[in-house]
Amino acid sequence: MKARIVARADVLKIVDLLRAQGYEVLAPFGGRGRDTCFDTVTDENRNAIQFHLANPYYPPKRFVLPPIERLFKIRKHNGTLQIEPTTKAPRRAFFGIRSCDVAGIAHLDRFYLGRDFRDNYYEQRRKNIFLVNLVCTDPERDIGDECFCLCADTGPAAREHFDLQLMDLGDEFMAVAGTPAGEALFADSIFKKGTEAHVEKRRVILAEVRKRFKNTTSWFPATVRYVSQGKILEKTWEEIGRRCLECGGCTYVCPACTCFTVSDRQSGPDEIERVRLWDSCALAGFTRMAGGHNPRRAVHDRRNRRFFRKLAHYFIQRELSVACVGCGRCAAVCHGDIGMPSVVEMIRRATAETEKIPPQPA
């Protein structure tokens, strides 16, 4: 991978370069406190782009997988059916996407484009997306109370899946190219050659940031093992289920959740559109069949489902990617405090109890 150095004063010129190439650039902007969001960069707001701020509640997932997306228009005309697929795939660049969210998009790639069937709506949109990853280096502003990317092994600096990676070294940024498209940007004169001292500075900053995480949940890998081996007791799932308010919030803020439902709606006289919408395994109707039979009726069965899908070794192997990227958003939004870090902790406590080895007689 090639690296370059960009002066702090020049770094927003990367946004200009991308906009000049026809990209709609989405970047993080700050409101008050944790109130941050990804928004389209315009001439007016360009200078308000922030580098260090709380990662927005809504991951940029919605720009690759819209919450509501039309699949087809269906026209009924003189007794015939015309089914016209509709795709929208704007050229978009995410500027300042965090490493966890890069891993989230990589997971969506594995899921939607992998195995026997390729989702061509996702594929076309994804092909037009350029990722400028920003490494989390500010322990106060970048790293939230719930972040555990260290443990999910996705951050604070992504190792792959970005086109360009930026890291704040103080007066300068280090830029690393992850793809030929990213490397092509280096042709611009803002990118200067770096020195060994820059590499060393990057190493020191990363080593320091790693120590400043507030929440590491180091039982994450062990939990993967317990879940995969079916060692988690039903009463632990029940305890987790009792705290679930079934709002679906965790799935809507998750950068790696993939489930959707499909719905038809009238969009004009003789015209119907078929749309897909994000769905959530937390909702009671998720598995309810026509006639009312619901194989997953109990709340804890549905909670069990979410964590099993994310943590079971079988699925990790199936997609060669984990459906949890350690962003901590589920923990930040959950009213019942059963985000991933809490669940890992509850499983740790319950398992430690059952696995307690009785003292051997002397």
Next chain:
Amino acid sequence: MNANENIYLPKPAVLDRVVDDIAEVKTFYWHFEDPEEQKKFRQFRPGQFAQVSLFGVGEFPASLPPSPTENETFFTIRQVGSCTEALHQLKPGAKFAVRGPYGNGFRMEDYHGQNLVFVAGGIGLIPLRSCIVYALANRDQFKRIQIFYGSKTPKELMYLPNLREWEQSDGVECHLTVDRTANGWNGHVGVVGSLFKKPGVDVPVHNTTAFVCGPPIMFRFVIKDLLAMGLPETRIVSTLERYMKCGVGKCGHCCIGVAYVCVDGPVFTYQQIQKLGEDI
């Protein structure tokens, strides 16, 4: 499959005729508007399913009761939700849309040289009909073929013309039962599993595959009976049903434990079902 193919795109189909089966259940004969699509679809295997679109209402998964050895394509559908209700209201000549076939289906070649035991309850006969017709059309490939089928009442026995035909056919032992008797029924009364103990019935245990499909309660008891008779878990196969939106392993609704019913199933051996890690 073609990498650029739109996996969610249903193809227009025409309803040819509708035949009443039991109460609330009808069989819908149809074909694709495009003969090429029809040809492609005809490659389906017994046990696979298709996604049926009623535009403005939605899409639902439906088993394929015809055997690939038959010339017609049809669905047998019970009116149970909004989509099936919309389908039930269609008149011959009406347009709807279908995509598929999906799922693993039964690989009938794997059962060549074996005894086949079909055990169905109620509308569980719909997905098994395909296998039965296929097996009878390739009769010399299989040893004994037995059918055990039961419904609540005599009025609820499905595919009656087929059942009569199978009862009279030499190549197949067909045993019917009902839970509750009614006027004019002089056959067996009792749950499906009681047929195994009927005088004159012997179920071969060695070199046998049992195909089981029916309501959950019947499924549980029949499996118990078959295991008690000595059938191994790997030789009991079934087909599962789930709420599904996509049929191609993306929407997430049909996932049971470690399996997506739509792409890993719907056909599973009993051994696989037990290893899913979640109740069916």
